Amino acid sequence: MNKRTPLRLLALTAALAFGLPAAAQQTFKLTIASSHPTTLPWVGLMSTLFVPEVNKRVAALNKGYKIEWREAYGGQLYKMNATLSSVEQGVTDIGWVFHNLEAAKMPLSQFGTVTPFTTEDVRVILDVVNEMHETVPALKKEWERNNAVFLGATGVDTYHLFTKQPIATYADLKGRKISAPGSIGLWLRNSGAVAVDGALPSYYTDIQSGVSEGTISIATGILPNKIYEVAPYITTVNIGALYIGGMAMNKDSYDKLPADVQKIVRDVGQEYSKALGQTLMQRYEGALKTMVEVGARQTPAVRVTNLSAGEREKWVSSLPNLAADWAKTNAGKGPTKEIVKTYMDALRKRGVKPARDWDKEL
Template identity: 70%
Template sequence: MMKKRTFMAVALATALMGAGLTTAHADQTFKLTIASSHPTTLPWVGLMSTLFVPEVNKRVTALNKGYEIEWREAYGGQLYKMNATLTSVGSGIVDIGWVFANLESSKMPLAQFATVTPFATGDVRTILEVANEMNENVPALKAEWDRNNLVFLGASGVDTYHLFTKTPISTYADLAGMKLSAPGALATWLRGSDAVAVDGSLTSYYTDIQTGVSEGTISISTGILPNKIYEVAPYVTTVDIGALYNGGVAMNKDSFNALPPEVQKIIKDVGLEYSKTLGNTLMQDYEAALKSIETQGANQSVPVKVAPLAPGEREKWANTMPNIAADWVETNASRGPAAQIVQTYMEELRKRGAEPLRDWDKDL
């Protein structure tokens, strides 16, 4: 009787498959948490919600294998703050998150290559394209993500940096003695200026400037605008220190490995699409943000004033700075091919039409 039932079951399954009434894979739901320390008003976070999540869903559905992702989204520091972006993803507090590599120099020393080569280019699209290629093709960079239990998905970055201060700045010499907020890794840009770097990020600048902890910041217009930092730092001095690769969206390695290979591929493909879209978005939003800062701050008690650094002062800043790239290479000599990373980065930028104000790689 058992053999007869088994035969009938096989025959029924065969008939159903022939009629297209069965699926080759059972339905499966993957529960993933995606998060950030920063709010969705910032482009590199907003696109995690408006592009990454829906695009992954669309492509997973198109596989037609019964897979579904159940997302939990937690942005704006709901689960962790800016000083825990790497550890929160690496330890599995979240599955996918934005990792602020600029604040992780001790755990990701080689990832700082863009911060030690300022005045390279203001085109963030170029920088992100190069950063994505390097994180995939340079073993030492790939290993840093791996060591921290992360899978790199796509580079993030920001538009070019300017000065936003409580008092006017017109020359490089005006920086002497000023307290300026900047993420830790960007403090190197102030070396040689006699300015004092104050550690912080976009989420802390307003309060720091308002309370006198600092007198301004080296920052980006697309970040200053939504955080309304121009209210306490109304003097905008356009310097074009350069756009910057600052980290990226990454996934916990254990969570990634638990997914089917075809879903893993989708996650990585969409990560690169996120990065490309971010670059285009930042280039479109940059000028508009700068203009909006001026417009929205026109009627405040101290109206916003936007003015360029005096002629020749940008070059003075770049050339007065110690060779921070060479210093960085020396510091990281035992950790991997630091010199090669700087050289590759600068060469790849030039191949794409960038004209660095200073050739950091030629004096290592």
């Protein structure tokens, strides 16, 4: 017997007696990634809030756990058309999923897209959506069917028009090619405009090259991507803030974590979502102001105009019954009518007055 064996046994006995960890530190290697850059709030907070806060809480457990992170944002691992599949297949352990580009795999999650013109307050929308993932089981199960665990909703500030030429009336959209990601193109139905699929990383080149003549998009995304350089005419429409996806974790990776670490990941995911809403509201007005200031030096200069209330109402009323069409088309995939009604009721309970009561048209 090795002479040190009795000492090792004594150390083990002492550790057990005083409740000290006898085993070596357990390290979990996790990758967190996104198709979009950290200049966008919903990606930046993954690095500045989610990762350090999870580390802090895991260390506070005092169980010898440690997470070794690999952070890969800005399309290092995958592009915008693979946000869901990359989480599903474990290309990344945790990632931001852009469900607006995943209507086929995540049909139930599109409820926000088919109920536009509700509220510009993204904080309210994220609060409602996170609540619905607890009260409407079908929503959480949709993520699980794609081998993903929902951690927290992400959204964006209210949508406006950013175009190469001025848009003064709703009729001015007719014949225009307008970039809109995935199902957001539905908002152009009956306008006479042509929806061109794309996302923030592609808009600059698409507009510059003539693939499109502008985009329906968000100020906090247009500014860091400098899209105002090629689309200097900003028409504020207030189509509304939108639930666009969420941070999710590969279910196989999640299942390998201890239960208390799983809870930390879920809890911090919710805090990330809340912080995102607050950040977006803070940055929104500043983004519009900055684009005007910086864009004053270009030709043509950046100009902001408002679509009048009357023209906005023409847009709202001319839209087909998006929610009813969606509910009917996807009825076999889940409780679509219940989802729309739950969403609209929850918004109204929080003081929102939608421009159109989509749930009453089902």
